[in-house]
Amino acid sequence: MRRSPRPVLALALLLAAGTGCNTWYNDVPSPDNLLAQVPWFDHMISSQAVWPYSRLGVPRNTPPGTVPVTGGEVDWSAEWAMANTTTADKLVNPTDRIPTARGDTLYHTFCAVCHGVAGAGDGPVGPKVAAPSLLTPRAIGYTDGYLYSITRYGRGIMGKYGDKITEQDDRWQVVNYVRQLQSAVAPAAGGKP
C-alpha cells in the first residue's frame, strides 16, 4: 500500500504558514547558512543562475558590523516615516530627467493600477484606496527626491515599492515618468529637480 501524502502536505503547509510575506526582503537567510541546511544547495550554488552577491537586484541586508565597500544606498526610512522630508528633498536626480520606456513599463506595472495610466488617480483600484491624482499642484510641487522616496518607502496606506523596484536607476525612471505625465497637464511646471 502507498503511503498517504498527507504528512508531506501538512509539512508543506506548516512551512508555508511560517513564512511571512516580507521574508524575502528582511529575513532572507544568507546562502552561507543555507548551504549547511539544504543538502542540494552545494551544487545549486554553482549554477549559472545563482550569483547571490553579484547582483544588486537582490536586496540583501548587510551583516551587522560591516560596511558595504561598494557603496550601499543609505536608508532614510525612519526619517521619512516621521514625515520629515529633509533627506528626501536633498536627493539629486542623477539622470538626465528624460522619460524612458523603462519608466513607462515600471509605472504601468506598479503605479497605474491605483494612480491611473495618465496619473489622474483613476486606476481600477484607485478609488478603493483613495489614491490621489499625481497631476495636482501639490504633487507637481514635490521634489524629485520626494517622488523617489515615496516610490521607495511608500507613505500612509500606499505601500513601499523599493522591494519590487530594487534598482535605484529604475526608481528614478519612475520619477521621470511621473514628471512626464505632469508636464502633459502643466507644461511649465514639471516639478522641482
Ligand code: HEC
Ligand atoms: C495600491 C494603490 C497604490 C499604488 C499601486 C501606488 N500608490 Fe501612490 N498612493 C496611493 C495612496 C492611497 C496614496 C496616498 C497616501 C497617503 O495618504 O499618504 C498615494 C500617494 C502617492 C503620492 C503622493 C501624492 C500627493 O498628492 O501627496 C505619489 C507621488 C505617489 N503615490 C506615487 C506613486 C508611484 C510612483 C507609484 C508606483 C511606484 C505608486 N504611487 C503606487 C496608492 C497607491
